[in-house]
Amino acid sequence: MDEQTVEQVRSVIASIPPGRVLSYGDVAELAGLRSARLVGRILAEDGADVPWHRVLRADGNTAEHLRRRQLDLLRAEGVAPRGDRVDMRRYRWGAESGRAPESR
DNA sequence: GGACTGACTCGGT
DNA sequence: AACCGAGCCAGTC
Numbered sequence: 355m356d357e358q359t360v361e362q363v364r365s366v367i368a369s370i371p372p373g374r375v376l377s378y379g380d381v382a383e384l385a386g387l388r389s390a391r392l393v394g395r396i397l398a399e400d401g402a403d404v405p406w407h408r409v410l411r412a413d414g415n416t417a418e419h420l421r422r423r424q425l426d427l428l429r430a431e432g433v434a435p436r437g438d439r440v441d442m443r444r445y446r447w448g449a450e451s452g453r454a455p456e457s458r
Numbered sequence: 459g460g461a462c463t464g465a466c467t468c469g470g471t
Numbered sequence: 472a473a474c475c476g477a478g479c480c481a482g483t484c
Contacts, residue, residue: 378466389479394465417465
């Protein structure tokens with residue numbers, strides 16, 4: 355794994371404000387990567403000390419094995435998941451008034 | 459090298 | 472909503 359890439363990804367995630375979220379793909383883009391999977395992989399290995407819970411799937415779902423913990427952590431900072439799903443249009447970093455720069 | 463596996467995503471059925 | 476196939480990239484066997 356390229357150290358520089360890892361640091362890029364970690365710094366992007368570290369800069370996400372509390373109460374906001376990004377998708378793996380968003381992080382990949384901000385870090386200059388083409389692969390969202392790489393972001394997940396990096397978090398799996400070196401994500402323990404960054405706010406990894408602010409990163410979720412593009413559709414607002416979380417990875418199965420993390421679901422419970424991640425949603426708890428998010429609730430703790432003001433994000434209210436609807437069932438297993440987070441409202442990306444509302445909480446996505448950069449989407450202040452329900453309008454995302456690129457809300458799909 | 460090939461096949462398989464993931465904290466992924468998108469477009470098409 | 473659910474399932475598929477294709478891209479994606481690094482690691483393991």
